[in-house]
Amino acid sequence: MAQGPEESAVGRQVEELLAALHIERATQEQVAAAAQELVGMGREAVGRLARGILRSGRGRREKVAALLGCLDGEPATWAFNELQRLVGSRPLNATERLWLMTTLQRLAEAAAPPTARKEPPPDEPAARGSRSSLAAAVANANEEDLLAWREELASVDPEQREAVLANVLDSRDPAVLPLLEMVLSLEEPGIDALVAEGLAGFATPAVLPLLGELLRRPDAEVRRRVRKTLLALESQGVDTRGIFAAAAESDEAGAQALATMPDDAGQMIVVVARGRGPGRVRYALVGIDPIEEGIVNCWGESGLTDSEFRGRMDDMSERTSMDLYPMDLNLAQALVAAAAEYARQQGRELPPDYAACRRVVGRPTAPAALPFDFGPACAECGQRLRMADMDEGGLVGGELAICARCAERPRRCRACGRRLEVAFDEFQMRRAAPGGEVEFLCLACVGRGRKKRRRKR
Numbered sequence: 001m002a003q004g005p006e007e008s009a010v011g012r013q014v015e016e017l018l019a020a021l022h023i024e025r026a027t028q029e030q031v032a033a034a035a036q037e038l039v040g041m042g043r044e045a046v047g048r049l050a051r052g053i054l055r056s057g058r059g060r061r062e063k064v065a066a067l068l069g070c071l072d073g074e075p076a077t078w079a080f081n082e083l084q085r086l087v088g089s090r091p092l093n094a095t096e097r098l099w100l101m102t103t104l105q106r107l108a109e110a111a112a113p114p115t116a117r118k119e120p121p122p123d124e125p126a127a128r129g130s131r132s133s134l135a136a137a138v139a140n141a142n143e144e145d146l147l148a149w150r151e152e153l154a155s156v157d158p159e160q161r162e163a164v165l166a167n168v169l170d171s172r173d174p175a176v177l178p179l180l181e182m183v184l185s186l187e188e189p190g191i192d193a194l195v196a197e198g199l200a201g202f203a204t205p206a207v208l209p210l211l212g213e214l215l216r217r218p219d220a221e222v223r224r225r226v227r228k229t230l231l232a233l234e235s236q237g238v239d240t241r242g243i244f245a246a247a248a249e250s251d252e253a254g255a256q257a258l259a260t261m262p263d264d265a266g267q268m269i270v271v272v273a274r275g276r277g278p279g280r281v282r283y284a285l286v287g288i289d290p291i292e293e294g295i296v297n298c299w300g301e302s303g304l305t306d307s308e309f310r311g312r313m314d315d316m317s318e319r320t321s322m323d324l325y326p327m328d329l330n331l332a333q334a335l336v337a338a339a340a341e342y343a344r345q346q347g348r349e350l351p352p353d354y355a356a357c358r359r360v361v362g363r364p365t366a367p368a369a370l371p372f373d374f375g376p377a378c379a380e381c382g383q384r385l386r387m388a389d390m391d392e393g394g395l396v397g398g399e400l401a402i403c404a405r406c407a408e409r410p411r412r413c414r415a416c417g418r419r420l421e422v423a424f425d426e427f428q429m430r431r432a433a434p435g436g437e438v439e440f441l442c443l444a445c446v447g448r449g450r451k452k453r454r455r456k457r
């Protein structure tokens with residue numbers, strides 16, 4: 001592209017303006033003055049600045065975002081038009097897309113005359129600016145995109161983060177909820193408070209799971225804002241009674257769950273896979289520990305074919321010598337939810353990818369009887385089991401657990417009287433009566449009991 005001497009002069013002026021702006025210590029007035037100066041240079045200068053929004057350089061993006069953030073009226077329209085051209089002109093990564101979308105949205109609002117910027121009619125919640133493009137970007141995002149956005153938001157300073165989030169919240173479009181859910185996993189009171197309040201603008205029960213999560217935050221201000229938002233939603237006719245009930249995350253077809261059998265310490269792996277488009281599968285794998293950690297680890301993949309997914313599961317079974325069995329989806333979801341809740345109660349930080357994994361797993365839709373208790377206590381002495389118990393011979397069998405010390409006591413099979421070596425023999429534990437003593441049955445007697453029952457039928 002040929003550049004006239006005037007054009008490059010404008011380019012130099014814009015660069016000088018940027019160089020003189022020390023964004024990390026500039027006051028809002030100084031940024032506004034710089035933006036004023038830029039507007040004074042004319043349309044070409046504003047256009048150049050906007051076109052360079054994605055250029056790298058120390059602090060450059062922050063400066064450009066701050067300056068664009070000051071524009072309104074016609075200059076905001078100039079910048080908006082430049083940025084919109086940019087969106088179509090080159091492939092963008094997830095982070096660039098989010099920056100562009102939120103900036104575009106703010107500019108669209110700033111460009112509108114003040115009268116049009118007032119509250120939108122309540123029955124027309126998605127009719128402004130580039131809202132739909134931001135929502136569309138989020139709606140098309142996969143878990144990796146969402147994680148990338150979350151990392152990006154985590155890495156910028158709180159003020160910018162709040163500006164971006166305010167734009168996202170201002171869209172009032174349920175399509176952006178996955179992004180909000182993802183940033184809530186940062187568990188930062190500033191973000192939590194902003195989202196807790198901003199969700200009042202989304203007149204849909206789809207926000208209830210997020211509000212339910214925020215209600216469990218330790219920060220009292222966050223919880224206060226959630227309660228206020230719930231009242232605001234109610235006054236908009238949203239039925240908020242479901243706040244404590246589980247809500248379905250996704251009605252995507254083809255969800256399936258797999259799990260290993262709990263091992264001697266109750267640990268198990270739960271996998272949930274979902275189809276995403278023809279032949280596209282994503283899955284999340286969650287390692288569960290009912291004794292201490294709740295959630296040991298989690299990861300996932302997306303963009304697989306059905307056979308690639310099956311191959312991954314076969315590889316894992318082979319590597320770990322653990323078979324995966326089909327599990328009821330609702331039970332798998334309830335197990336993962338209970339494990340995360342337990343981890344939180346224990347004051348443990350959830351793995352960084354948990355938020356992405358939970359999106360794939362989804363929330364349970366019905367109560368489920370879990371195969372074991374989280375945080376089990378010894379059925380004989382009442383003491384809470386620790387991981388050390390499991391290393392020293394403690395037992396977990398279904399809802400019954402025995403601490404290492406109690407496990408050392410000599411045991412006999414309740415049915416045949418045979419002496420049991422707890423460390424070596426296979427056996428089953430059960431209670432003689434609800435709340436009664438724990439009985440041990442050798443495997444042979446467990447088998448006989450089964451046969452007898454079968455004959456009776």
Ligand SMILES: [Zn+2]
Pocket residue numbers: 378379380381382383402403404405406407
């Ligand atoms: Zn005990």
Ligand SMILES: [Zn+2]
Pocket residue numbers: 413414415416417418441442443444445446
């Ligand atoms: Zn026996």
